[in-house]
Amino acid sequence: MNYFAHLHIAYETQTSWAGNLLGDFPVVANELPADLYSGWQLHQKVDVMVDEHEASVRFRGMPRLGRRRFAGIVQDIVMDYWLIQNWSQFSLLPLDAFCQQAVEGLLNDVERCPARLQKMIYSLQQNNWLAELGTVEGVENALHSIMRRWRHGAYLQPFLDELPTVIRQGEAVFFALYPDLLNYVDQQTKKAERENLLG
Template structure:
């Protein structure tokens, strides 16, 4: 899952907005404040569950132009697309209201964020582009952003070249996976409440 899904999970679990994004940024977990650490740990558990889910395995195995070994990166971004497309199914909060809440929550802990995340939060303060992740243009921009900062980014070009098809391929896996993920998160939070730790 990418940024939007992790923010949705943060809202459902009343855990740190920033903490739930930190799994995608370089941090020393041993130095995190307890609330950020809780979100970071939840992010890690979510990523592992998603990677192992049969719907993810199916998506990564599909025939397409993009190289199979990098399909998981693109899956994360397309999952955000389909979450936004199906938003009323997963939240009673209007999409624009949620996006405002998410940015406000991120800004609150901006000073405790690593530099690249602080820059992203600043970008969202200037122009709240979260809902744009639910458009083909938003998916394109997200993939190109990874391409520009990752040394192996050129290998994602095949997904860009076949983007409408790639996004369409992700719909069924998302619908199969996301309800299971939310159930998993609920169970993990119940364990955390019982043990006061996700570790």
């Protein structure tokens, strides 16, 4: 899952907005404040669950130009696209209201975030582009952003070259995966609450 899905999970579980994004940024986990650490930890569990889900395995194995080993990166972005496209099936909160709440929540913790995440949050404050992740142009921009800052970024170009096919391939994967993921994070949240009560 990419930024938008992790923010949706933060909302659903009432855990830290920023914490749920920290898994994609360099941090020393055991030095994080408790609330940020809980979000970071949930992010890690989500990533493992998604990687191991049969729908993800199926997506990585689909015939396409790009190398299979990099398909998971693209899948994360495509999952955001399909979540936004089908937002009303997963939330009663209007999309624009959710995006606004997410940015406000991130700004509350911006000073406790690493520099690169701070830069992203301030970018959202200036121009809330979260909903744009649900457009083809938004998917392209997200992939180009990764390609610019990652030394292996050139390997993502084949996915861009056939992006409509890649996005289309992701639809069935999303619907097979995302409900399972929401059930999983609900179970993880309840488990953490029970452990906190037991002390």
